[in-house]
Amino acid sequence: MRQVAIITGASEGIGAELARQMARQHGADLALVLAARRQDALQAVAQECETFACTVLVQICDVGEESACRALIDACITRFGRLDILINNAGVSAHALLEDVHDLQWYQDVMRVNLWGSVWCTHAALPHLKASRGRIVAVSSLAGLVGVPGRTAYSASKFAMNGFFEALRIELKPAGVSVTLAYPGVVATRIRYHGYNAQGQPAGVSGLKEENAMRVEECARLILRGMQARQRDVVMTFKGKLGRWLKLLLPGVIENIALAAVKQDMGPKNRA
Template sequence: MSKSLAGNVVWITGASSGIGEAVAKSFARRGALLVLSARREAELERVRDGLVNATEHLILPLDLVDSEAMPAAVQAVRERFGRLDLMIHNGGISQRSLVADTALAVDRRIMEVNFFGTVALTKAVLPWMREQGGGRFVVITSLVGELPTPLRSVYSASKHALHGFFESLRAEEFDSGIRVTLVMPGFVRTQVSVNALTADGSAQGTMDDAQQSAMPAEECAERLLKAVQRGRDQVIIAGREKAGIYLKRWSPALYRRLIRNMKVT
């Protein structure tokens, strides 16, 4: 992948809104050729219409729960562009519910979308990247991938799982030229809390206070892009909440005591 990004083929899941949409705009401005995936085709069309060189980008509707659709999706990208430089895993759903109240079906759905869907698409893409001599997976996890908080038990678990999976992949495929960038955003101003699943599987429907005053998605996207250009293995994109990483590392007992009563919405 060239640092200029011009002509690079970049596939983005969760591209219909939020961080995914902002990332699409940032990469398109640098001349990348994009594959835009999410469930809502009309929203993907809206995003594409707002991009630089709109007609050069491919809309590819995809539901991460449908693992059987992954090989055909990969083939469609291959037929259109012939190569894939960056696979940006951004699709996912969040959670706002207590462990004791949350239906197991909700836990399973979040894991299916956030973890197994990402794994299925990675396994569909991996042989192609190996064949072409390399590529990069950019995995947008979350700060809660290392800092679990109340109301996000299975969401946090799904992000922990992604870290474990892609750290293993990084080691296994290094000699194949395949690289991994783990991106850990903190609070970003998107609809993630509005769409977060509650205990019965319904959407929360309201935006968290922390989300209202959070970092704009556009700033997050620009920082992500720079991390990719620099070949970073991992990057934290967050405000003052990132201090929790150091607190948990150096004073875990204090962190655990504080997180019990900290406002996390």
């Protein structure tokens, strides 16, 4: 039976690569619903996937709007009649010191996209995923396991996302629906360049050191492997796994490591 999967944030970066790899692996046995805000970019990804005989539905969706999230699930069910996999990948980045932020509206926008977009999509998809004993993937971040200076808005949204999906995982265990939380570190995508700065504008630069950024192909491969195995968590790097335990045992050490990951000119300032 052909499986049906939804990927949010599928127009570029991790989401687009997840779509390509899934299409390559499953071909005609897979139907993909690709969701994002930019139709031209989505169509380009869809064309790549269709070369592997995969059926693709493109759906314009801003996950920061509840009605758009619910319309996404409705479009999938109307077209394919079922849903087996929901990958909550859409997200927005941000890098700013709290003391430099004068209007916190964009903090709410980050939470709306990163947390509520996933909540709304998952809530609408729930009966269909229970019917198929399907899979849910939530693409979080290492910044959702360890707070990173200059990323208060982003870390808060990802910590909240983790709590939601950890609780949901237990709720859905009797129904046979798996919930996989993925924790990428720094991945070679443009998400941080598109994210918010202190003024709530597109940053145009990354506030993190990216010399050893993970290739997006490797990140997507690890997420899909974890999803297929119905793993609870996918922590992708040795530093990430180590940091998770050091936070419990030596919190001061992990705070220094987090500080070192931030570019010098983007880090906390000592002000008189």
